[in-house]
Amino acid sequence: MSYFAKAGLMTGLALFGLVAATTGSAQANPENTLNLHLECGKVVIKLRPDLAPKHVERIKKLTREGFYNGIIFHRVIDGFMAQTGDPTGTGTGGSKYNDVPAEFNKLQYHRGVVGMARSQSPNSANSQFFIMLADGRFLDGKYTAWGQVTQNMGCVDRIPKGEPPASPGKIIKMEIEADAQ
Numbered sequence: 001m002s003y004f005a006k007a008g009l010m011t012g013l014a015l016f017g018l019v020a021a022t023t024g025s026a027q028a029n030p031e032n033t034l035n036l037h038l039e040c041g042k043v044v045i046k047l048r049p050d051l052a053p054k055h056v057e058r059i060k061k062l063t064r065e066g067f068y069n070g071i072i073f074h075r076v077i078d079g080f081m082a083q084t085g086d087p088t089g090t091g092t093g094g095s096k097y098n099d100v101p102a103e104f105n106k107l108q109y110h111r112g113v114v115g116m117a118r119s120q121s122p123n124s125a126n127s128q129f130f131i132m133l134a135d136g137r138f139l140d141g142k143y144t145a146w147g148q149v150t151q152n153m154g155c156v157d158r159i160p161k162g163e164p165p166a167s168p169g170k171i172i173k174m175e176i177e178a179d180a181q
Contacts, residue, residue: 028044028046028150028177030176030177030178030180031176031177031178032046032047032048032049032056033045033046033047033176033177033178034046034047034059034063034147034174034175034176034177035173035174035175035176035177035180036171036174037171037172037173037174037175038155038156038159038169038170038171038172039169039170039172040155040158041152041155042151042152042155043149043151043152043153043155043156044149044150044151044152044177045114045147045148045149045150046147046148046150047059047060047146047147048107048145048146048147048148051103051105051106051107051145051146052103052105052116052144052145052146053103054100054101054103055100055103055116055125055144055146056146056147058095058097058100058125058126058127059129059146059147060176061097062095062127063174063175063176064176064179067087067095067127068084068085068127068171068174069171069172069173069174070170070171070172071084071085071086071087071089071170071171072084072089072164072165072168072169072170072171073159073160073165073168073169073170073171074086074089074090074091074164074165074168075091075130075163075164076133076159076160076161076162076163076165076168076169077133077161077163078133078161079133079134080132080133080134080136081130081131081132081133081136082130082131082133082156082159082169083117083128083129083130084128084129084130084171085117085127085128085129086127086128087127089164089168091128093127094126094127094128095126095127097126097127099118099123099124099125099126100116100123100125100126100144101123102118102122102123102125102144103144103146104122104141104142104143104144105144105145107145107148108137108140108145109132109135109136109137109138109139109140109143109145110132110135110137111132111133111134111135111153112131112132112148112149112150112153112156113131113132113145113147113148113149114129114130114131114132114145114146114147114148114149115129115130115132115139115143115144115145115146116128116129116130116143116144116146117129117130117143118143118144122142125144129146131149131156133156133157
């Protein structure tokens, strides 16, 4: 095979790999895939330990403990975000664990990005998180982003709106894909 034929083959394979990666046909890592079962269906979230290892570790720990099962979305603002993760349903509660230090990163807050809620203190994230319903670039570098919805964002859009919602949506079950197999 000539040099040019080999180069063409390699370019073709590289382009195929790029297309596979961008179309989602590449196999997801089950240990870093979160299944969020809502009343309208299963939402799949890709975890990003490469960007926020401590936050992903906390989310996985609480998920494996069943912490999120049955928790409501206590704050859902149309055109902004849906927030959950407070066992009291008021927006003031958290887990029994210490807060997680900020891991601000370069992931931009576009629709479907998942970030950790916190108080005024940057190092106060605990168990509450939010899913962006629309772009919110003003949050970039101010809140720790730790995931991205990869499947069924339409279900997230159907979570009842309000602060708090009159009839809040809830997490039926949250699981790590590796544990569901």
